[in-house]
Amino acid sequence: MQTKKERKPIYSILIEHREIPLLAVLALLLIAVSLRVPGYLGNSWLNVLKNGSINMVLCCGMLCVLLIGSIDISITAILAFAGAVAGKLMGDGAVQSTIVMFLLGIGIGAVIGALNGVLMSYGRVIALIVTLSTSYIVRALIPMDWLLGMNKINPTQLTQAFKDSLINHSFLGLPFLVWLAVLVVVITGVFLKYTRTGRNLYAVGSNAEAAQMRGVPINRIRVLAHTICGATAGLAGIMWLAFYAAIEKGSALGDEMFTIAACVLGGVAVTGGYGKISGVVIGALMIAFIDHAIPQMGIGNSMITEFIKGILLLVAILLNVILQRVAEKQDLARRNI
């Protein structure tokens, strides 16, 4: 046992724990930015966390659907829709309680997510097509006359308590916004690691047929994963509303790609069955960091931010694959094959 451990090369640790190279890249980026913008970290770490929180919550849901080998690109549409409905209700005076707002958002998101899941599992429509369509539909509902019309949700339509809930209350120096994201991450992590249903997500993703043989209700698991994803998107919608105090038709349009990107950066396999919450957290932090740091470096332009994100994403995922290949080769060599 002892000898076997010694023979393992150092980099195999790196390969087994894919977060480590990612962390290294993150640290390198930090250093690079700090050199250009002195005192960057001291000033901005809180803002990075704050801006990253919403994406972090989205990532937790996305992780669940990616694990079962599915995908959901309607999350940002759900985000905008849930936020618009809840905001409209608050503006009309129907809902005043902050807690109810959050529950409402989660509920709306869960219903749309479940619909996605049912169409995808029982209807056997490919997840990409289902969620693409729902994102079209849900977003088109927002400018309807009974919802927002041509207007948007303004700060004046929201209660002060709601606007303060996430930003102006803090605990241990971190605002509730960040704690909420931490809470969702912890719950997702525990769910995936320590519950039978959570493990079943991995089972369905790595081999659905085998899982079914073993008695896993694969369709129900698929619906569940999409429901969770929808719920987190709905929650993110309310967080958005509380954080920015505004929401409109085009809110978060196209950002779903960065949620997926964060997951992939964090080592989640898009083919399903592999992915850790710790990696996703780092991936989401990385995206938040890039978003925040690049305007600071004075090259400031959102298109260039996207350019850099694209390159980083490409490099990170390719690196991941190459590392994995090396690992497999080493593994085979060790077993003298």
Place this chain on the structure above:
Amino acid sequence: MQKVKSFLKSWEFFLILLLVVMCAVFKVADSVNVASGVSRKSVFYFANVLRSMRPYFLYSFMTLGMMLILAMGDIDISVGAIGTLSVVTLGVVYNKLAGGAEEGSPMALVAALAVCLLVGALCGALNGFLVTRFKELFPMIITLATQLFFRGFSYLLIGGETLTFKDPTFKSLSNLNQLLKIGELQIPISIPIYLALAVVFYIWLHQTGNGRKIFAIGTNSAATYYSGVRVDRIKFWCFVIAGFMSAVTGIFFVGNSSSSVKADIMDGYHMYAIAAAVLGGFSTDGGKGSVIGATISLVIFGVVKFGLGNIFSFPDSAVNLSVGVILILSVLGPNLLEDAQNRRKVRLRRAETAKLNAAKAA
């Protein structure tokens, strides 16, 4: 007889039926509108619809490329960005070569067009290379990353500027946006060009062994590989063609937008292309679909958007809603139908066995 029967059961027939029903609904609604005085004149007649197909055939070329990728069971969401990058290089190269000459320079235009198409193909080649070399990754993720890269690169090239060309040489690209006048009809020039290309694609995909291999890859990539088909090579070239077709779309786009070039154009075009191909019978699972179906579905999308927008006065965003609904239903419907058929078969067989068993028992 058998042929007729199988045609009646085919997806293309369903699409034609759908198109006819929609046209009927729009026609009736239009007549009602005119009769009740809501609109001043009839809108929905053949010549008018045909003329208005122009914007909806812009992405038809992209759809042809997307078809190949979908038939192999892959997906390419960078096609819109490839179009942007090739168009932006077209503008930049022409600017450099023609150097702001009053009359423009035909040679420069030809060269710039060649570079534009080349850039499209090269972008496709990059996608193809990554997809075939890194099979562990979904093409969706790869093309997502390359999409960001292409878009960012276009932006690096010209920034926030709009490149506008007023010289007659470059303006000749607007001819791609002209209407062919045949009698009363005004046919957008992109339609005959598209149809010619579609025929080529049809023959290639459905009539030659080479084209059928693409569908074979989509059905079962491993089996196709072991039967001696060079899967990677075909995949690579399909991505190159898709990139090339995006560049072609881009050139038409320049013609459409008054010979001006910007770094943020054609955002979201990949979704139009995917939607048209999927309604046309292609699936992200691969292995099925036909050029005819895709062509009909392009027409359907055009007619739906024209009808909803101009007869029912839906706003632009609600038109997207209908696209979403059509897309889901077009995939869900056949699946449910198949399920029902399977259940019926099972029931019949059960009844038969029950009858047999009863007979045995007796």
Place this chain on the structure above:
Amino acid sequence: MKKVLALVLALMLVLSVAAFAEKAGEGIYIGVVYKQSGNAYFQAGVTGFEKAAEELGFEFEHDGPDDGSSDGQIRIIEGYIAKGVDVLCISANDPAALVDVCNEAREQGIKVISWDAKVDAEGRDLDVEPASAQVIGVTQLDSIVNSIGGEGQIAILSAMATAPNQNLWISFIEEALNSGDEKYANIEYVGTVYGDDEYTKSFNETQALLDKYPDLKGIIVPTTVGGPAVCKCIQDAGRDVKVTGLTLASDMKEFIDAGIADETFLWNPIELGYASSYAAVAMAKGEFKGEVGEKIECGELGELEVTESDDGGSILFLNKLNSFTKDTVDAWVDIL
């Protein structure tokens, strides 16, 4: 009782017919195209068209693309051409891209008016704008200079980097700063960032500005979407940074009351729509060509004169910029 009712009804009918007959724009059909659907600013613009439609009796339809793109606008314009409108009123996402389709419309006898954001001179009959770009730019600059007491760092948060209106205003602001005027001697301009007319991006860009320039004193936001985002960000950060710009009153009331913005501006988009309608109707009837020097009667706005714009086309300025301050904002909240 019944007889009285019948009499009243009959009278009303006669009156309405009489009123009907008087209306100038009867039977004219206008297609209004704006930059993007779901934008409250253009809702106000449409209100202006509605108001004029009541007075003039014309019919109109309005739509904007979902994604704020010029090809989306081309689609909508083609739809209007197919429907056979008499006049197109377009707020263009890109001045150059729409020229061909507009000229095609003009070949069919449709008049093309651009309002709020121009179509290039060769593709339009008339441009209706609130005020000259120089006035708009310099007014904002002067306001921020007043707000921050004449010295300190200022920045600009704009819309898309490709937005033609904003780029023009910014160029005039920069020109004024570089003119060596005494007023601006102690002002340090640190640069322009782009919020892409998206709330979040504007918010994040502001945050980056605040983090990067700890001594920043003021931000000019020449776009209605960015205004509330910038103010919200400053409010959350608890910084003493002043804001001015072009904003809707309803968006900004909270922040003007909170003292983050002392004064913001906007022309009245309702008046913009209203004036465009009057020009459109006069053009459709052939009474008005939109040539430089011509005058046109625009209802309650009075008589306006067409002047030559810097791109060589004709332009109609309203020359009215409303300012929103603590005292005046309440009156505007329900309007804009």
